[in-house]
Amino acid sequence: MRVLIVGTLSGELGKAASIVLERGARVDHVETDAQAIVRVCEQGDHKLIICSPETNIASLVASLRRERIAISVLACGPEDPVLAAKAIESGAEDYIPLPPDPDIIAAFIQNASDDTSPLCAVDPAMRNIVAKAERIASSDASVLITGESGTGKEVMARHIHETSQRANGPFVALNCAALPETLVESELFGHERGAFSGATARRIGRFEAANGGTLLLDEISEMDIRLQAKLLRAIQEREIDRLGGNTPVPVNVRLIATSNRDLPMEVAAGRFREDLYFRLNVVSLLLPPLRNRPQDIPFLATHFARHYSLINGLPQRSISNEAMQNLEHCRWRGNVRELENAVHRAVVMATGSEIGIEAFDLPLATIPDSSAPTETAERSPWVGHKMEEVERALILDTLSHTEGNRTHAASLLGISIRTLRNKLRDYTDRGVTVPPPAHGLATPQ
Structure with missing residues (x-):
């Protein structure tokens, strides 16, 4: 993954950059929030921004929103509750005291990254699927990977990339379920300056960032059907149109899509285009549940x-x-x-x-x-409860276990800091008692 460091690298922020490098990420560096927006727009594949509290975080976050760019922002600075509260109020997802804790930074990198565990399988049911994936890896055929949530679809997609002729090219992923339609379109295709209010620079999308490599469209079934038409054209013509652009941009990418839904049923229900399904389903892999x-x-x-x-x-x-x-x-x-x-x-x-x-x-x-x-199966204590009640209990129990450490809790739960923070805010609004943040930092609930 690629991480952007914003601020002066001398001192403790430089140590944070070194930790990021040691954890296997690629690092870019700029001095100011204005330079950060330009670099992000030019590159197209940053997953995390780490900045000093001296950075104008509010301006940086606002610019990212105006440009329709979804990247997590993490602030690093002195162990000061006032600075921490200010950074988070300005839009940072969290605040890491300096000198930096390598494990905390590693948790953020893992949370933001599309890099997942290496493909590990010994069971014959899974080894047969792996063998099929490796047979088709050398081709440029589109691949559709289906299976229940958590079965390792992203891991399989990365394995196909790494065993293909495109292994030296980029592997770029987009979670179609995590972003609203307007952001997905900009993330995929990029935009030209002036394409919409707030678009102050040309932005490279995921298609162009993946040029020469592989583009993973995770949970493709969640993509709005109107956007599916633009995706179909990009696949057929091997070119994309940036938002606000007049000239098509040729792209050379191998597409891998994943879904935990039954796509033929989605097609029958009118929620997924049949022609797009056939374009993606050149090779299909169904991952068995654990x-x-x-x-x-x-x-x-x-x-x-x-x-x-x-x-x-x-x-x-x-x-x-x-x-x-x-x-x-x-x-x-x-x-x-x-x-x-x-x-x-x-x-x-x-x-x-x-x-x-x-x-x-x-x-x-x-x-x-x-x-x-x-005949004697044990009855779960949660039978009869709503899923949201079970989820809330798990989140609050995990937060209590981590003594209020939001970063650690999000890592254990396998969700983003932003998702955890939004759920905690919703619980608080409903009058549910939420464990306070760890270390006495004035982090909003």
């Missing part, structure tokens, strides 16, 4: 335990036999993503020489799979 690839559970759990021990600066510990058996009998409705978050929490919570069963908190996952015949 419950249908049981041999991957201990393999992935061991991998995640090593990974999160490393990034949290903790000793390498194995998962106990009792805990591993527990994991193998979970139904994992959230698939690999749920398993990853569960192991991450356990790595942080474990206190002994190994990661024992007491380090795991699996009240929902430990219920036997409802598809398995049983």
Whole structure:
């Protein structure tokens, strides 16, 4: 991923930049918020902006909004509650005290990045899919990857890119479900100066940023049907029109799309264009849920335990036999993503020489799979509750576990800081008690 540092690199902000580099990200640097907007528009693929409190954060965030650019902004400065509150009020998603904590910055990089864990699979059900993906990787055929949420569709897309002839080119992703229609169009195709109110510079979109490489359209089924027509033309003509532009721009990209929906049913319901479906579905890969690839559970759990021990600066510990058996009998409705978050929490919570069963908190996952015949299946305490109630309980429990640390909680939950902050604000508005921020920083709820 690419990170933009805004401010003077001398001193502690320079250390933050070094940490970003050590974590494998590419770093660009500018001195001012005005230069930052120009660089972001020129480059087209930044995922995170880290700036000093001396930066005009309010102006930077406002300019990003006017240009219809969706990038997280993180402020780094002295451990000062007043500065922290001011930065967040100005639009920064969070504030990291300096000298910077490498683990906190790593959590933000992971949260903002499209880079995910390497493809790990040993179960025959998944290895067959991997083999098919590797056979078609060398072609330029469009690929449609489907499967339940959390099965690893983005990981598979990146694996296809990295084993293709485009591996040396860029891998650029866009989550179609995370942005409103107006932002998705600008993110995809870019815009010319003056294309709309606030467009003060030409902006390169994801198609152009991915030129010579691969463009991943994550959750393509969430794209507005009117925008699907423009996407279809870009695929057919291999050229795009920037918003406000008069001259088509040729692009050379390989398209991979993902969806957790049944696209033929979406086509039948009129929510997805049939011609676009056929264009994307040249090669299709259906990823099996984790419950249908049981041999991957201990393999992935061991991998995640090593990974999160490393990034949290903790000793390498194995998962106990009792805990591993527990994991193998979970139904994992959230698939690999749920398993990853569960192991991450356990790595942080474990206190002994190994990661024992007491380090795991699996009240929902430990219920036997409802598809398995049983006469004595344990009834979940959440049966009869609405999904939003279960989600709220999980979020608040995780926040209590992290002692109010929003960054850590968002990382454990697998959501963005902005998403967490919006949910907490909604809970507060409803009169729900929310754990206060950690470290005494004056962070808004």
